[in-house]
């Protein structure tokens with residue numbers, strides 16, 4: 001069973017006046033089949049955690065370990081991590097002019113699966129998944145994320161999640177910027193993947209709204225670069241009522 | 255992450271409407287002439303020279319470059335096509351138009367023999383005419399004329415390889431109802447300097463398609479020009495360039511809509527990578543008062559792959575009549591940045607493949623639009639090669 005283990009992770013970014021520590025000792029274990037919600041105020045370091053796991057070059061790991069089934073994730077390049085089964089649905093997906101969605105998806109699936117998917121089944125797979133996400137077929141011919149609305153970008157991220165079938169899915173604020181219908185459609189996509197039981201999900205969110213559709217097994221409160229409290233789904237209800245105030249007071253990084 | 259080094263500049267295009275007091279070639283500082291003496295030596299601040307590093311022209315612009323070099327020109331043409339080498343006095347030469355800058359005039363004043371390819375009227379060639387121009391070092395002044403008779407159809411491929419300091423005029427005279435496609439490939443060694451004016455005279459109801467492909471050279475500066483000899487003429491000008499480390503590749507186009515009911519369509523795309531790679535694209539379109547019913551569009555797109563490269567892209571559309579079908583232009587310079595690279599890699603795609611994906615995607619549409627199947631393969635292969643050379 002695939003397991004992602006994060007131990008005492010410290011991460012800095014290069015700020016104007018030298019390096020600035022954002023993550024200050026994150027400990028978290030995510031197993032296949034589990035869903036962990038990570039909730040926290042703006043600027044607490046949620047995206048930093050997500051990007052650091054995916055290997056974004058802007059973030060420097062200054063301490064700690066990350067392993068996937070015992071393999072050192074931090075030693076892998078960005079593409080190696082993806083091929084090892086780590087998937088990051090980004091908060092702000094990037095436009096890639098000149099590359100069509102269909103070409104991109106196929107190249108990516110080929111890389112992750114280790115061989116080119118059979119054309120006929122692949123076309124069908126993409127078409128059906130797009131339909132399930134209420135994405136018009138014309139998106140396949142458009143350039144990656146170019147001119148997509150916020151909601152369309154998020155659907156496109158979940159489309160990739162469904163096609164790439166990772167071991168660990170990190171969803172960075174997939175819910176933000178979605179209206180209620182889109183939120184439901186996108187959540188259904190995530191749930192289809194979760195129902196396979198083969199993915200461990202790290203659901204990063206600012207709001208409890210998405211947890212109505214995606215039921216977490218664990219909820220972690222993220223504040224000032226580390227996990228401040230962990231609990232079950234009931235912790236989300238507490239956050240819904242009380243907000244993050246208890247965690248930001250005094251303990252803030254600023 | 256966004257880098258702070260500027261990738262290049264895209265100058266917003268200008269559309270000027272109304273009667274213009276400027277001469278026909280607004281961007282040229284002297285009147286067109288066959289005689290080099292009619293042009294002052296450029297100092298670099300003139301509109302038409304301001305992007306060109308004059309010190310790398312090896313004297314082509316100031317009269318100091320003596321013709322010492324050699325050029326091996328071979329023409330392979332299907333039956334029915336006449337291939338000649340003629341003296342400079344041949345009256346067929348110079349009909350498409352006069353040189354418009356000092357280097358073109360220098361070439362016109364200095365060439366000794368010209369190469370003339372004639373496709374007789376009504377001939378429809380089944381095979382392209384292939385002209386290979388191989389530089390063997392040194393300075394050369396050259397002249398080439400391709401004439402296609404009325405209702406004839408031909409494809410001409412001109413390949414430039416080797417090393418040369420070459421200044422040339424290439425004329426295309428396209429007869430009534432004829433169709434000429436010209437592909438000019440600049441696949442020079444990295445030491446070559448190539449400055450040329452390509453002048454097309456497009457006859458009534460004729461179609462002229464130009465495909466300019468520039469990969470090599472230390473400095474390449476090409477000036478494709480189109481003038482119309484009758485109504486109903488159509489010109490399509492396509493270009494592809496891949497500008498590497500230290501290369502200066504400049505494409506300046508001028509389309510002179512001086513005749514009613516003619517069309518033009520321009521699409522140039524370039525990728526740049528490496529330190530001091532410099533691409534310049536100038537698209538001048540003039541729609542004169544008489545040219546009612548004109549339909550024109552021009553586009554330039556650049557993709558900057560690394561820091562240190564620079565693009566200057568300047569479309570300029572001047573319209574002297576409101577009675578036109580359409581006129582437009584677009585110019586944009588984008589960069590393949592680290593965020594795009596990260597996004598593709600985060601989907602399992604290795605870095606070099608990600609870069610290839612983006613570049614191939616960038617050029618693919620244009621290559622398809624050019625619509626020459628055998629060229630398509632070759633261009634894509636060449637682009638791969640360029641990518642590999644610079645990645646490695």
Ligand SMILES: Nc1ncnc2c1ncn2[C@@H]1O[C@H](COP(=O)(O)OP(=O)(O)OP(=O)(O)O)[C@@H](O)[C@H]1O
Pocket residue numbers: 013014015016020022040041042043044045046047048049091173206
């Ligand atoms: N290059 C940088 N220089 C300085 N500070 C940075 C830099 N990049 C990120 N930060 C800071 O790191 C902190 C954490 O940012 P991060 O994006 O991880 O937060 P987040 O929890 O995802 O917030 P949000 O809910 O707004 O998405 C913020 O205070 C941010 O300003």
Ligand SMILES: [Mg+2]
Pocket residue numbers: 046047048091172173
């Ligand atoms: Mg964030």
